[in-house]
Amino acid sequence: MSTVALDVDAVRARFSALQSPTAFFDGPGGTQCPDAVIDAIAGYLRESNANLGGPFGNSRRSDALLTQAHLTAAGFLGCEPSEAIFGQNMTTLNFMLTRTLGRTLRAGDEILVTRLDHDGNVAPWLELAHDLDLKVGFVDLHDDTTLDLDDLERQLTGRTRVVAFTLASNAVGTLTDAKRIVELAHEAGALAWADAVHFGPHGPIDVASLGADVLLCSPYKFFGPHLGLAYGRSELLESWRPYKVRPSDMTPLANRFETGTLAHELLAGFVAAVEHIESIGWTAIQSHERALGQQFLDGLPANVTLYGLPSMDGRVPTFAFNVDGHTPRAVAERLAEREIAVWDGNYYAVEVMDRLGLGGDGAVRVGFVHYNTPAEVDRLLDALGEL
Numbered sequence: 001m002s003t004v005a006l007d008v009d010a011v012r013a014r015f016s017a018l019q020s021p022t023a024f025f026d027g028p029g030g031t032q033c034p035d036a037v038i039d040a041i042a043g044y045l046r047e048s049n050a051n052l053g054g055p056f057g058n059s060r061r062s063d064a065l066l067t068q069a070h071l072t073a074a075g076f077l078g079c080e081p082s083e084a085i086f087g088q089n090m091t092t093l094n095f096m097l098t099r100t101l102g103r104t105l106r107a108g109d110e111i112l113v114t115r116l117d118h119d120g121n122v123a124p125w126l127e128l129a130h131d132l133d134l135k136v137g138f139v140d141l142h143d144d145t146t147l148d149l150d151d152l153e154r155q156l157t158g159r160t161r162v163v164a165f166t167l168a169s170n171a172v173g174t175l176t177d178a179k180r181i182v183e184l185a186h187e188a189g190a191l192a193w194a195d196a197v198h199f200g201p202h203g204p205i206d207v208a209s210l211g212a213d214v215l216l217c218s219p220y221k222f223f224g225p226h227l228g229l230a231y232g233r234s235e236l237l238e239s240w241r242p243y244k245v246r247p248s249d250m251t252p253l254a255n256r257f258e259t260g261t262l263a264h265e266l267l268a269g270f271v272a273a274v275e276h277i278e279s280i281g282w283t284a285i286q287s288h289e290r291a292l293g294q295q296f297l298d299g300l301p302a303n304v305t306l307y308g309l310p311s312m313d314g315r316v317p318t319f320a321f322n323v324d325g326h327t328p329r330a331v332a333e334r335l336a337e338r339e340i341a342v343w344d345g346n347y348y349a350v351e352v353m354d355r356l357g358l359g360g361d362g363a364v365r366v367g368f369v370h371y372n373t374p375a376e377v378d379r380l381l382d383a384l385g386e387l
């Protein structure tokens with residue numbers, strides 16, 4: 001990867017939230033927003049707040065914002081604007097989309113999910129299976145937390161309708177070979193249903209080159225407000241009968257699935273979040289994140305047990321670990337006392353945590369994003385060493 005320097009001080013100056021003493025390593029649970037995002041949300045409410053379709057200024061501006069938000073989402077995901085569906089969050093969108101697909105499924109149809117996934121891409125399938133008498137299979141992991149693609153191949157059958165998988169683990173940071181998974185799903189005649197929530201802040205998404213049929217992400221994980229965003233391939237969306245109220249328009253396509261009034265102000269924030277990322281560029285973001293991740297791995301004290309891949313290859317800089325003699329919660333509390341924000345528990349990644357024998361208290365999780373600094377990583381390593 002080419003190295004493009006990221007001016008992290010200049011980046012941080014864009015975030016009021018980062019002017020506090022806290023080192024925010026809680027990004028996997030949601031990132032901080034640059035002021036541009038906050039201003040866009042407030043600006044919408046000040047100057048454009050209205051419902052859609054009216055002849056007056058605020059309503060016309062709201063219409064224009066919706067158009068812009070879909071255009072921005074299309075650019076971000078590599079799809080058509082009408083294929084980008086906004087909703088409350090990934091989980092709610094996924095329950096809605098899986099339910100809608102469910103209208104085309106029959107008892108005995110099979111769904112494959114993976115043990116690397118967050119429950120947001122597992123439970124909707126389990127509930128659908130409960131309702132429709134489907135079969136759900138779990139694709140296993142290798143001991144190093146990479147996905148076992150041989151196991152995926154073994155479990156694909158002529159009845160497999162969907163392969164649901166993640167681009168990156170929100171627990172241990174492991175990436176999947178998404179292109180290969182899509183290929184295998186399609187060869188078996190199944191849909192490829194991707195969870196890009198954890199990958200979102202770490203790299204570019206391109207549904208066209210990935211070939212996924214459905215992909216979901218959450219703008220609040222990539223410097224935007226609390227929102228969900230889904231891509232659905234147009235032919236697929238066209239073929240479904242949506243759960244919608246009768247007067248709402250069937251076009252543009254996404255409108256069928258965006259039930260009720262959207263959070264317009266958050267769409268304004270979403271547009272600003274994508275502009276923020278574009279103004280920095282993925283190359284600079286990725287090389288900065290990789291350096292932080294490597295610094296963390298190189299400096300891990302002996303009292304820390306890391307789970308998952310031990311190098312920066314095949315992963316994003318999200319790390320799960322435990323510290324000898326301390327529960328994950330105690331570690332998180334001790335770090336919080338030092339103004340270091342981290343998570344503990346299972347972060348809803350229940351299968352991978354069980355697979356790692358961490359089904360009880362889970363583990364500590366830190367995640368680095370482009371606004372974190374080498375000095376913050378040093379602070380974290382020192383604090384862990386002193387525990």
Ligand SMILES: Cc1ncc(COP(=O)(O)O)c(C=O)c1O
Pocket residue numbers: 028029089090091092118120121166168169170195196197198217218227228
């Ligand atoms: C990988 C992954 N998938 C899905 C979700 C659920 O996202 P949301 O909170 O938008 O429903 C999360 C949230 O942490 C996640 O990390």
